[in-house]
Amino acid sequence: MKNYILKVENNNPVKSLAGFMKGLLEQQVVDALFVQQPVDGAAVHTLVKEPEAAAGANPLVPVSLQNAARLVSDLTSRGLKEKVGVVLRSCEVRALVELVKLQQAKLDNLVIIGVDCLGTFEPSTYRQLVKSGQLKPEDWAAKAAGGETAIGGTDVRRSCRICDHVTAEHAQIHIGWVGMNVNSELLIQAGDELAGAVEKIGLSGGGDLSKRSDLISRLVETRAAEKEKMIAEYSDKLNSMDKLMDELSACLKCSNCRQACPICFCRECVFISPTFQHDADKYLKWAERKGCIEMPTDTVLFHLTRANHMGESCVGCGQCESACPSGIPVGMMFQVMSKRIQDLFDYVPGRDIEEPLPLSTYKEVELEPR
Amino acid sequence: MVKEILKQFGVEEDRLWFRFISASEGNYFGQTITEMVEKLKQLGPNPMGKKWQT
Secondary structure, three states, X not given: OEEEEEEOOOOOHHHHHHHHHHHHHHOOOOOEEEEEEEEOOEEEEEEEOOHHHHXXXXXXXXXXXXXXXXXXXXXXXXXXXXXXXXXXXXXXXXXXXXXXXXXXXXXXXXXXXXXXXXXXXXXXXXXXXXXXXXXXXXXXXXXXXXXXXXXXOEOOOHHHHOOOOOOOOOOOEEEEXXXXXXXXXXEEEEOHHHXXXXXXOOOEEOOOOHHHHHHHHHHXXXXXXXXXXXXXXXXXXXXXXXXXXXHOOOOOOOOHHHHHOXXXXXXXXXXXXXXXXXXXXXXXXXXXXXXOOOOOOOHHHHHHHHHHHHHHHOOOOOHHHHHXXXXXXXXXXXXXXXXXXXXXXXXXXXXXXXXXXXXXXOOOXXXXXX | OHHHHHHHOXXXXXXXXXXXXXOOOHHHHHHHHHHHHHHHHHHOOOHHHXXXXX
């Protein structure tokens, strides 16, 4: 990767970045751009063809209504004929790598534009912060570049606070702002094959990045320690079937967690199939046997099944937890279960596109004796 | 993998068995099932069976 500095004008890093995005389209580094644009109280993902339409782009906005890997899967799974630059955070790139392995997305013609991320707020919190004037999307980078994410006691999502990925992996172009003096410069990194084209968009050579790398390693270290601690604590807390049932008793089986999960890609989930549509007799028989059953039924089974289906590829983005209407800490629960599975196979989702998925790789002798 | 998850929630590992048995190994199949039934009888009914919040 080659380092370049994007000079920021008028203390407005977002506007300068939008200019860079426009440049990517004008110089035909990419034919289209997939990037977030703030709307009133939220930010949506957009696919931009017209360079002028990139003016509203804000790749740094601290809210994500969904893990964008899902959208990139929609965009690429049937084949992409034009070159599209997709601006993604680390959790999104890692989920995308897993989706490629699961044959739900393709990397052909895709230019991954990674961006530093220190976390996103819950969408409802973000809306409140913006509406009350406490957070201006364009000022976020200047506010958080030093590593401090909380605004007036409100912090980013829990999964983000324990996320030990600041920079995005596997990017061909990367936008860096953490640890930078964002009101005067931003870091743009480009892989060798794109460096020539990116250079034309008014970039200058790389400056001193030691402050940035120090801050990032410090953040990664603290967050990794916090993650380990929280997983261990929650794992101890959730150590019996009774406790699991208690934790999940508020589950409505609404499937929001499945819908929000970038890895759960089945068009028809077994839980909406006829297997789980029972006759009244069956419910009544269960109720008779146990004296009483909770409705909806099969909530524990639903979550355990999901853990078995996507646990090896869970990147810990926490979108499931943000999507839960009952406020169940499903993200934490899945991280506890996924960690066990991933440790078992020494597998890190999103680490390497060439690394085969443990469950789709046949090994004559495996996991024995245990 | 399933065992790893069940272990987290304190379910005895012996409740779940994985064996590879070829279609031609009728005797081994019978023998394994007998062993499994004996083990499960020893463990007793799954306490989950009585719970109403499944």
